[in-house]
Amino acid sequence: MGVGGFRTWSGLGGAALDLVLPRECGGCGRIGVRWCEECAATLRDHPIRLTPRVDPGAPAWALGPYSGPRRRSVIEIKERGRRDLAEPLGDAVAEALTHLVRWGELHHPTRRPLVLIPAPSRSRAARSRGGDPVRRIARAAREVLPTHCVEVHSALAMTRGVRDSVGLSAAARATNVAEKIAVTRAGVGLVNRHVDVVLLDDVLTTGATAAESIRALARIGIRTNLVLVIAGV
Numbered sequence: 001m002g003v004g005g006f007r008t009w010s011g012l013g014g015a016a017l018d019l020v021l022p023r024e025c026g027g028c029g030r031i032g033v034r035w036c037e038e039c040a041a042t043l044r045d046h047p048i049r050l051t052p053r054v055d056p057g058a059p060a061w062a063l064g065p066y067s068g069p070r071r072r073s074v075i076e077i078k079e080r081g082r083r084d085l086a087e088p089l090g091d092a093v094a095e096a097l098t099h100l101v102r103w104g105e106l107h108h109p110t111r112r113p114l115v116l117i118p119a120p121s122r123s124r125a126a127r128s129r130g131g132d133p134v135r136r137i138a139r140a141a142r143e144v145l146p147t148h149c150v151e152v153h154s155a156l157a158m159t160r161g162v163r164d165s166v167g168l169s170a171a172a173r174a175t176n177v178a179e180k181i182a183v184t185r186a187g188v189g190l191v192n193r194h195v196d197v198v199l200l201d202d203v204l205t206t207g208a209t210a211a212e213s214i215r216a217l218a219r220i221g222i223r224t225n226l227v228l229v230i231a232g233v
């Protein structure tokens with residue numbers, strides 16, 4: 001067996017390795033990289049202001065519309081368990097927060113701590129996807145921001161009886177989550193603290209989940225400064 005045999009072996013080894021480590025850009029599918037420069041640049045764009053059908057009760061912002069690398073990466077991390085995308089998405093969220101601070105939408109975190117609250121997800125869904133992706137993204141964002149001024153608290157949880165909202169109308173979505181989001185112990189710990197609160201989610205569709213989350217926090221006196229999502233539909 002000569003060089004040809006070795007090549008065959010190394011080719012198979014490479015293919016096996018690709019099964020273990022996804023080598024496909026999570027934003028565009030380009031082979032050989034986890035996250036390409038072009039997709040990184042697209043997600044670094046200025047955040048955009050959204051006008052959801054259901055008023056969430058706080059200004060809503062997105063990294064951009066639900067298209068291109070934003071759409072693909074959300075699907076990859078949620079449906080295909082691409083945990084490795086939490087890091088690039090966290091970078092993009094950190095970048096957006098930096099813009100929002102610069103634009104005066106948030107206090108500078110050195111003056112008032114910034115609290116990122118991952119929007120609640122149905123716990124069974126989060127478990128089956130290998131952990132809550134939004135919480136991972138929030139933690140990744142905290143790592144690249146001045147970590148002593150940015151906190152991540154899982155302050156909200158879905159109670160039982162919330163269905164997957166895919167395919168539901170705006171009204172049905174609102175009923176689906178109404179009164180079904182509870183503040184956790186971590187959330188109660190935020191009462192009476194002078195912090196800026198950002199509710200973080202992957203996608204904002206009708207605004208129903210964001211509205212219900214903000215209402216749940218408001219009931220115990222926590223004001224949400226803004227909502228930030230990866231993509232706005």
Ligand SMILES: [Zn+2]
Nearest residue numbers: 025028036039
């Ligand atoms: Zn890409």
